[in-house]
Amino acid sequence: MLKAVILIGGPQKGTRFRPLSFEVPKPLFPVAGVPMIQHHIEACAQVPGMQEILLIGFYQPDEALTRFLEAAQQEFNLPIRYLQEFVPLGTGGGLYHFRDQILAGGPEAFFVLNADVCSDFPLTAMLDSYRHQPHPFLLLGTTANRTQSLNYGCIVENPQTHEVLHYVEKPSTFVSDIINCGIYLFSPEALKPLRDVFQRNQQDGQLEDSSGLWPGAGTIRLEQDVFSALAGQGQIYVHLTDGIWSQIKSAGSALYASRLYLGQYQLTHPERLAKHTPGGPRIRGNVYIHPTAKVAPSAVLGPNVSIGEGVTVGEGVRLRESIVLHGATLQEHTCVLHTIVGWGSTVGRWARVEGTPNDPNPNDPRAHMDSESLFKDGKLLPAITILGCRVRIPAEVLILNSIVLPHKELSRSFTNQIIL
Numbered sequence: 001m002l003k004a005v006i007l008i009g010g011p012q013k014g015t016r017f018r019p020l021s022f023e024v025p026k027p028l029f030p031v032a033g034v035p036m037i038q039h040h041i042e043a044c045a046q047v048p049g050m051q052e053i054l055l056i057g058f059y060q061p062d063e064a065l066t067r068f069l070e071a072a073q074q075e076f077n078l079p080i081r082y083l084q085e086f087v088p089l090g091t092g093g094g095l096y097h098f099r100d101q102i103l104a105g106g107p108e109a110f111f112v113l114n115a116d117v118c119s120d121f122p123l124t125a126m127l128d129s130y131r132h133q134p135h136p137f138l139l140l141g142t143t144a145n146r147t148q149s150l151n152y153g154c155i156v157e158n159p160q161t162h163e164v165l166h167y168v169e170k171p172s173t174f175v176s177d178i179i180n181c182g183i184y185l186f187s188p189e190a191l192k193p194l195r196d197v198f199q200r201n202q203q204d205g206q207l208e209d210s211s212g213l214w215p216g217a218g219t220i221r222l223e224q225d226v227f228s229a230l231a232g233q234g235q236i237y238v239h240l241t242d243g244i245w246s247q248i249k250s251a252g253s254a255l256y257a258s259r260l261y262l263g264q265y266q267l268t269h270p271e272r273l274a275k276h277t278p279g280g281p282r283i284r285g286n287v288y289i290h291p292t293a294k295v296a297p298s299a300v301l302g303p304n305v306s307i308g309e310g311v312t313v314g315e316g317v318r319l320r321e322s323i324v325l326h327g328a329t330l331q332e333h334t335c336v337l338h339t340i341v342g343w344g345s346t347v348g349r350w351a352r353v354e355g356t357p358n359d360p361n362p363n364d365p366r367a368h369m370d371s372e373s374l375f376k377d378g379k380l381l382p383a384i385t386i387l388g389c390r391v392r393i394p395a396e397v398l399i400l401n402s403i404v405l406p407h408k409e410l411s412r413s414f415t416n417q418i419i420l
């Protein structure tokens with residue numbers, strides 16, 4: 001019997017995802033037509049013997065999360081529960097805090113998945129390598145180029161045995177081109193080292209604060225407190241993958257992840273990809289259209305387009321490399337490229353809304369998405385355009401490389417601006 005835990009973080013996280021994370025918790029943001037963590041749940045549900053999926057985070061359980069959990073339980077016919085940390089406990093603290101729930105029923109092992117990654121989740125392959133040689137910690141690793149590796153956990157392995165000999169979280173100088181994907185398979189034994197860290201933290205805290213209410217007592221950083229500390233002791237192994245993988249930190253990376261997942265749908269969910277039908281819109285490449293969306297037959301969509309529930313796409317619209325969220329309207333002849341159009345927003349006739357992609361270098365197979373900051377030398381860097389929720393763009397204007405905050409009604413063109 002197996003279980004899975006998805007670490008969904010909480011409202012203080014996902015700041016690079018604003019203003020989109022104002023409306024919906026980041027783990028529920030639609031990527032390739034379904035909420036970000038539905039991809040994780042689908043992958044877990046396919047592993048034979050999966051008994052339960054636990055989401056651990058520090059969000060208040062709001063309506064959106066509750067509705068998502070109910071729908072997912074029905075769809076996958078599996079118990080899927082949310083366990084709330086009352087303070088952020090770090091990537092390992094929640095696993096220790098909820099250890100009884102994780103170990104209830106005696107699972108053979110449990111997967112732990114960061115919510116903010118996009119992957120083809122080679123969980124069965126990880127399980128096979130775990131069963132071949134069970135160890136407390138199995139990490140999924142992939143390769144990155146030297147510069148970008150510094151943004152991730154870096155793993156030095158023994159190439160014969162795949163034992164992790166050395167682990168450094170976001171090093172300041174090059175350590176290894178094998179990076180931690182934030183996808184793990186842990187044995188029940190893995191909770192023992194977490195308990196040791198917890199007890200050590202508590203003792204250290206009591207020394208600092210005799211009240212015993214030291215706020216950091218329950219916080220455990222899986223990467224530094226466990227992986228770095230235990231590397232080289234025969235407890236941590238890495239399973240390497242060359243499948244699709246990307247982090248989802250910024251809106252730009254959500255658009256890139258959407259492209260990766262839409263590509264995957266060719267194999268996993270061909271029914272989710274729009275097909276060209278006589279009298280229907282022209283489809284180029286991989287496109288997702290929610291069944292309730294109304295798309296005019298003269299619109300041209302794709303590649304990499306996701307159209308959400310109740311969206312209206314008018315005659316002559318050109319839409320490419322974009323996500324259009326629930327209830328938005330693109331009036332006739334708009335051109336929308338490299339953009340996320342927020343919930344309920346309207347783009348007026350003949351308007352052009354365009355962003356600049358910063359996709360990984362296509363000539364470097366080990367390149368990943370850069371989630372760098374929005375500004376450099378006080379200037380907004382060119383990036384995808386984001387329209388927050390219920391934004392109104394008038395007819396015949398140009399919006400280029402801009403971020404428009406929710407509920408703004410624009411009256412002219414803007415380029416390279418954040419419109420507050």
Ligand SMILES: Nc1nc2c(ncn2[C@@H]2O[C@H](COP(=O)(O)OP(=O)(O)O[C@H]3O[C@H](CO)[C@@H](O)[C@H](O)[C@@H]3O)[C@@H](O)[C@H]2O)c(=O)[nH]1
Pocket residue numbers: 007008009010013056057058085087088089090091094113114115116117151152153154169170179180181182223247
């Ligand atoms: N429940 C809970 N979840 C948390 C908390 N803090 C972070 N998380 C969740 O844990 C995951 C990792 O979040 P970060 O702490 O932001 O780390 P990171 O910068 O994404 O780096 C991690 O992931 C990389 C791969 O994407 C790894 O390369 C790196 O080593 C590390 O594990 C995310 O899904 C986040 O929502 C917390 O206090 N509580």
